Amino acid sequence: MxxxxxxxxxxxxxxxxxxxxxNPKNIGEMENxxxxxTEGDPTCGDMFKMFLxxxxxxxxxxxFLSFGxxxxxxxxxxxxxxxxxxxxxxxGKLQIKEIVDGLGGLPAIKMHCATLAYRTLKKALTExxxxxxxxxxxxxxx
Amino acid sequence: MxxxxxxxxxxxxxxxxxxxxxxxxxxxxxxxxFLYSFGQEAADAVDRSQKSIARTINAKPGEILFTSSATEAxxxxxxxxxxxxxxxxxxxxxxxxENPSILRTCERxxxxxxxxxxxxxxxxxxVDVSKLExxxxxxxxxxxxxxxxxxxxTIEPVEEIGKLLRDQKxxxxxxxxxxxxxxxxxxxxxxxxxxxxSLSAHKIHGPKGVGALYIRxxxxxxxxxxGYVSLFKLKPxxxxxxxxxxxxxxxELAFDGFERHTNHMKKLRDKLISGFERVSxxxxxxxxxxxxxxxxVSCSFKGLEGESMLMHLDLNGISVATGSACSTTKLExxxxxxxxxxxxxxxxxxxxxxxxxxxxxEEIDYTLEVVPRVVEQLRKISPVKPEEL
Numbered sequence: 274m275x276x277x278x279x280x281x282x283x284x285x286x287x288x289x290x291x292x293x294x295x296n297p298k299n300i301g302e303m304e305n306x307x308x309x310x311t312e313g314d315p316t317c318g319d320m321f322k323m324f325l326x327x328x329x330x331x332x333x334x335x336x337f338l339s340f341g342x343x344x345x346x347x348x349x350x351x352x353x354x355x356x357x358x359x360x361x362x363x364x365g366k367l368q369i370k371e372i373v374d375g376l377g378g379l380p381a382i383k384m385h386c387a388t389l390a391y392r393t394l395k396k397a398l399t400e401x402x403x404x405x406x407x408x409x410x411x412x413x414x415x
Numbered sequence: 416m417x418x419x420x421x422x423x424x425x426x427x428x429x430x431x432x433x434x435x436x437x438x439x440x441x442x443x444x445x446x447x448x449f450l451y452s453f454g455q456e457a458a459d460a461v462d463r464s465q466k467s468i469a470r471t472i473n474a475k476p477g478e479i480l481f482t483s484s485a486t487e488a489x490x491x492x493x494x495x496x497x498x499x500x501x502x503x504x505x506x507x508x509x510x511x512x513e514n515p516s517i518l519r520t521c522e523r524x525x526x527x528x529x530x531x532x533x534x535x536x537x538x539x540x541x542v543d544v545s546k547l548e549x550x551x552x553x554x555x556x557x558x559x560x561x562x563x564x565x566x567x568x569t570i571e572p573v574e575e576i577g578k579l580l581r582d583q584k585x586x587x588x589x590x591x592x593x594x595x596x597x598x599x600x601x602x603x604x605x606x607x608x609x610x611x612x613s614l615s616a617h618k619i620h621g622p623k624g625v626g627a628l629y630i631r632x633x634x635x636x637x638x639x640x641x642g643y644v645s646l647f648k649l650k651p652x653x654x655x656x657x658x659x660x661x662x663x664x665x666x667e668l669a670f671d672g673f674e675r676h677t678n679h680m681k682k683l684r685d686k687l688i689s690g691f692e693r694v695s696x697x698x699x700x701x702x703x704x705x706x707x708x709x710x711x712v713s714c715s716f717k718g719l720e721g722e723s724m725l726m727h728l729d730l731n732g733i734s735v736a737t738g739s740a741c742s743t744t745k746l747e748x749x750x751x752x753x754x755x756x757x758x759x760x761x762x763x764x765x766x767x768x769x770x771x772x773x774x775x776x777e778e779i780d781y782t783l784e785v786v787p788r789v790v791e792q793l794r795k796i797s798p799v800k801p802e803e804l
Contacts, residue, residue, distance in 0.1 A: 294726060300796045315760035315799045318720060318739060318748065322798035338798040342722035342739070346796070 286343060287377035294343040299353035303336040308404065310397035313389050319345050323353075323393045327401060331360050337390075344383035345390070351375045352390040365398050367391070417732040418778035422618070422710060423565055423595060423769030424736055428661070429620040435664040436622065439657040447654055448645045457656045461646060464663035468627055471670045472593075472612060473603040480628045480647050481659050485594035486516040488613035488628035489559075491649055492590045493520045495636035496557050496611065497529055500588070504554035510534045510542050510571075512564055512751045517592060521559075530554070539702040540569030540755050548579055557588045562607070563596030566738065566751040566767060567701030568711025570600055577608025588634060594618060594626070598669035599677065599708045610634045616658065620771065621665030625658035669772075676772040680709035683770050683779050687712045690783035694790055696801035700757060700765065712768040713738075715757060718801030719764045719793035727789040728766075733782055738765035760804055 286294075303324035313320040319341035326334040335353035339346045351372050356364040372387050373379045379387055419427070439460060445453025447461055465476035482488045497507060507524065509517055511533040521531045532550045534542055542560060558580060562573045573591055580587045590611040593602050598619040604612055612629040616622055630636055630649075642651035669676065684707070691697050691714045700713040716724065721739030728735055738749035739762070747753075748762035757765065768782070794801060 291726075291730075294723075295730060297796075311798060315763070315804070316758070318759070318763040320798055338796055339720075339723075340718070340797040340799040341720050343726040345720070346723060 284380055284382070286347075286380070289375075289377040290344065290347045290379070293347040293350045293376065297346055297350040299335055299337060299350050299357075300339070300346070301336050302338065303334065306336075308397050308401040310393050310400055312393040312396055313341070315340055318342075319386065319389055321345065321349060321389045321393045323349075323390075323397050325397050325401065327361060330362070332356050332358065332364055337393075341389070342383070342386060344379060344386035347376055348372050348379070348387045348390045352394055356394065361398055361401060364394065367394065416778070416781045417734075418774070418782055419734045420768045420770065420774065420778070420782065421734045421736050422771040422774075423767065425617045425623065426620045426771050427773065428617075428622055429665060429668055431668060432621055432661045432664045436657040436661040439660050444656075446645070447656065457654075458646070460656055460660050461654060464659045467663035468614070468666050469629075471598075471602070471666050472614075472629060473605050474612075474629050475632065478629050478632055480630055480649055481654060481662070482626045482628055482650055483624055483655065485514075485592065485613045485615035485618075485626040487650075488615075488626045489514070489516040489590075489592055490520050491628055491636065491639055492611040492613060492630075493517065493557070493559060494524065494639045495649065496588050496590070496634070497524055498637035498639070499635035500556040501529075503585070504556040505529045506532070506552060506554040507557045507559070508532045508534060508547060508550050508555060509559045510536060510561075512536050512540060512566075512569075512754045513559070513561055514565055514592060514594065517559055517561070518750075536569075536754055538755050539706075540564050540567050540700075540751070541702070541706075542571050542576070544572055544575045544579060547576060551583065551587070553585065555585075555587050557590060559590040559592065561592040561595060562602060563593070563600055563708045563711075564701070564751060565595035566749060567713045567755065568708035569701050570596070570706050570708060573607045573609070577606075581608050595711075596708065598666070598673070599680070599710045601673075604629055604631065611636075616662035616665055619665050619669045620773075622658050622661040625655055625662045627662065672772075677709045679772055680770045680774075683774055683776065684709055684712055686776070686779050687768055687782065688714075690779075691786070694787050696804075697790075698757075698761070700752065700755065710770045712770075713765060714768070715752075715761045715765040716790045716801075717761055717764055717804045718797050718799050719790060720797075721764050721766055723793055724764070724766060724789055727793065728785065731785045731789070733785060736767040736769070738767065739763045758804065760799065 306324035307327040322338040443456040447458035465479040594615040610631040696717040721737030752762040
């Protein structure tokens with residue numbers, strides 16, 4: 274079926290990206306996550322769900338599910354690797370550029386895939402902070 | 416194993432076609448408008464090619480115009496007829512499932528003051544001829560409908576449409592884009608009552624960069640490009656002689672064994688369809704049986720995204736197309752799937768498998784082994800549940 278291109282070669286993926294797409298390390302569901310966030314909409318063709326396990330302010334584990342293209346899966350996996358082991362504070366400073374650079378680049382048309390993983394992370398961290406704030410008030414962590 | 420199942424996009428050039436073309440690059444390279452023998456060889460080649468193509472659609476050789484593509488043929492047909500007949504009327508009817516080369520050209524004509532009606536289709540992609548009849552008015556000059564839809568393989572009732580148009584008091588020209596249907600279903604310009612038919616070489620194992628437009632004798636068509644007129648007023652510039660020769664050879668090969676080739680494709684098509692039907696939460700798009708192109712299978716696998724599926728199939732050596740938005744810049748699902756009522760979240764998981772006479776049963780068996788595995792793999796990692804779509 275007809276595919277319309279805006280620039281030549283824009284649908285060419287890097288080897289790094291294809292490798293991550295083939296063998297994503299962080300894909301799957303997580304039992305008892307500290308926080309879960311979903312972004313995107315299947316009607317628009319991509320949806321991303323991120324699970325974080327956070328202990329003492331540090332991201333101990335990250336998992337994700339993807340209804341999306343190869344770039345979506347690869348950026349999700351890259352994002353997970355970049356924030357794993359980091360504090361919530363550090364993860365909050367992650368830049369989209371780091372995700373893209375980690376994959377050796379991304380076709381311009383696929384930039385929204387990188388932002389979807391990024392936005393899901395932001396949402397998860399916000400939710401975590403809100404949870405912490407309300408949890409701290411209701412019952413101090415014991 | 417490798418299986419190329421995207422023959423609706425383009426096909427490998429047949430070896431016989433390459434052989435037929437080669438002398439026209441190096442030995443018989445002349446310009447067809449010149450009287451010396453080099454020129455005459457080239458002109459003869461164009462004559463013979465017109466005869467070959469004409470025979471396959473029951474036309475006269477002089478009614479075949481060679482173009483650079485079916486896209487260009489569609490442009491000449493639509494704009495050429497519109498400009499040549501604008502004093503009589505400015506109304507054109509097409510459908511909302513046509514190829515972009517029709518739809519984009521219609522949009523341009525709208526900007527120039529033409530009124531275009533885009534007919535809706537039913538759930539299997541069929542045009543309702545009575546709806547077309549309702550749209551006809553005394554300003555209607557042209558109707559354009561593809562005989563086979565390139566995405567879902569629906570064979571449109573072009574003969575019925577042709578009959579309806581012939582019964583009108585005022586002449587309404589009928590254009591049929593047969594790029595997807597040529598060499599898959601019979602195209603007989605007399606039976607259809609078509610005034611213009613677009614054809615493409617590279618979809619029938621011919622070379623890229625060459626197409627044809629059948630123009631019924633006496634049909635007024637205004638040129639849409641200008642320059643040195645060689646053999647064809649409507650397509651100025653030097654002809655692509657090797658391409659034209661290759662196109663003719665490809666047509667000869669396709670039509671020499673038309674029944675055999677199409678029966679082979681039908682068998683593989685039906686095998687694919689019944690295999691995909693066994694995959695849970697899958698939906699075949701378009702009609703079944705004789706109303707479907709022998710070469711087309713379109714299947715939506717719910718709960719997954721088509722580009723990921725395309726990539727996984729490619730990693731397994733299988734090439735297919737997808738209706739997913741992710742493979743386009745617009746990020747909108749295919750207009751054809753939308754037109755037949757496929758929900759966008761399902762359209763994104765739609766794959767198109769298109770066959771040629773060169774595909775084998777082994778390739779289909781292999782595909783039927785890989786596809787369910789990839790579907791399962793992608794559903795496992797998807798946050799979208801197929802049963803909820």
